[in-house]
Amino acid sequence: MPRKRVYRSKKKLGQAPGTVVYTGDRLKDELDLVVFEYNKDTCIEKNLKSVEESFNLKHTDTITWLNLNGLNHVKDIEKLGYHFGFHPLVLEDIVNIAQRPKVDEYDDYIFVVLKMLNYTQTQQLESEQISFIIGKNYVISFQEAENDVFDTVRNRLRHAVGRIRQMHADYLLYALIDTVIDHYFGIIETLGDKIEDLESAIFSGEIDKSAGRTIQDLKREVLRVRRTILPIREVINKVEKSHHALIQKQTTTYFKDINDHISQVSENIEIYREMIWSLMEMYMTTINNKMNEIMKVLTIMASIFIPLTFITGVYGMNFHNIPELHYKNGYYVVWVTMAIIVIAMLWYFRRKKWL
Template sequence: MKSKEFLRPDKLLFKGLQSITGIGHDFYTNQKSEAKAKAELTFIGKKKVEKVDTQLYTYSLENYTEDTKFNDFFKLKELDTSENIWLNFHGLHEVPKIEKIGEIYNLERLVIRQILDTTQRPKIEIDDNYLFLNVKSPIKQENNEVIIEHMSFVMGENYLISFQEEKTDHFTSIRNKITEGVGFIRKRSIDYLLVQMLDSILDHYFITIDEINKQASTLEKEILRRPSEETTLALESMKGMAQIIKKALGPFKEVLLNILNEESGLIRKENVRYFKDLVNTASSAIDEIDSTQNKLESLTNIYFAALSQKMNEIMKVLTTVATIFIPLTFVAGIYGMNFDYMPELNLRYGYFGILGVMFIISIIMVIYFRKKKWI
């Protein structure tokens, strides 16, 4: 088996998983340690659905069948090999089901382990009989938070098995094309279905990046109007998300390039151009996230500039008030010395006269400051 892996799991991956899913680094390392100690296949990740659901689609140009509650995996051996087969999993935590699929399609144990390990980085492995790859896909939740989903694919001569951590709408349009017979999916080989799935995942990257850009625009107005600690935290959270997306997109593109570079009979010549188009799409997504990162970095600079400007305005007001009161304090200090021979103290309107002088001094200073454009 040929195997190539890009960007090994590192601290950034675990930091990203922690910030996006709310699960700490220890959660994954403990699971990995337990799995190694047991020397058996173990699900490494957080259970995101109560029960693993499986859907089976078989299709050809003329017809299709659909089973949204497929459980009898041994029936897979009886399916017509002239038709294309798509088996989709929602949930990965029921290890025996994944093992059973491995037995039916003769998948190596290492492949099963990588399917069950949600901390794996995007990678591809090409065997004589099947192609295995996993990628990361962003998901926008109802509370507007974005999480990263681990997805794996195993593709053979006429079958494609997809593994998703949870129920999402990644492939709704693909299901509709199969059931309604529109588009080219039912007219072409199984590798074209893989193209459509990867393209759908890339679409989610663009949707997520666009969402970050919208939030950044809203945050920019808030920063200019009233910079605060909350805006700083929101900005740093968005920068972290953008960094995680970029770190996932890079290996995603490398996986696509590797599919093109490796000689495999599972990829038909007529579909190679679609994989090339996916590479271009991934490059565009990387350019988009780079632009988003630059924008977020600019917002950081704007935030500190706005904060500094706000502080300057405050200091200007305080300095102006203090400067105006300096001569007034001087006058008050003189007449507060209580010497016996101070003729002004005996004047009937001396008190009001001094107040008038102090008022005039204040007006003159304010006019002078305005003329100098200091206030």
């Protein structure tokens, strides 16, 4: 059964700019707030019970990463935004999950929107919007659901792996974005395996009526990944070339590395896009070939029966003056004649390699 398209923009029709309305459908009963406070010597991880507990994180001496799960808790997001001084349009974009990946620079913070992609257990492609706000000594991330790809970053913070605890908040932002981009490689790999498996099935003739639907589903997945990835290049380029005080010059080198990863992912998705079109053409060709084989068999059968029908039609007429009707062995002669015609036609068709 085809999935019904959901028009999320209807939830915001007629609303004033800056109105905070969650446009998604992932509803969490409780708001999850997890904070990491760290420097090169220590790292403290704790769960917050309310958004008010995060208000003192803006002016600490450590670097702070606050991760918020549950965009349906718009009131808490508004409280957090008003305390930190975020623009109402930023709060609106955080909970409007139809946002295109982008970056907006303000005087004392930078707002970044990305998309996280993930395959479910039923191999359905899911997209989740994630937003980042980086300030002088903090990064706040906003997610729809609990599942994310940031466990490696958390472990690096806990165990002081690499240089992450020695750098500023802009490096933390880089680490989080880099993890999202790296996860795209797993998505691309899974997508490539599905395309190659289908290609092998079509080549071997092991296809059924659902193959056409499978190709269309893969085509939609490729386009969805493509729509997610292409705008990210603009985001990374803008951050890399930014002269904002929050982005240090030494960190721009790492964002260049992300740009290389985006280019690699984009090249792969363009290849898979071409492969999908080729699979569709191959599938249609296979269907046409099968139809041609069926038509060839039916045509041969019809060709064989044309002379037989003619003979039986002639001697099936109800005229009295048909000499052959009075032959003693006429019935057997007709059968032998028709058998010879059938054998001769089959021999001719095989000689012409039509059989």
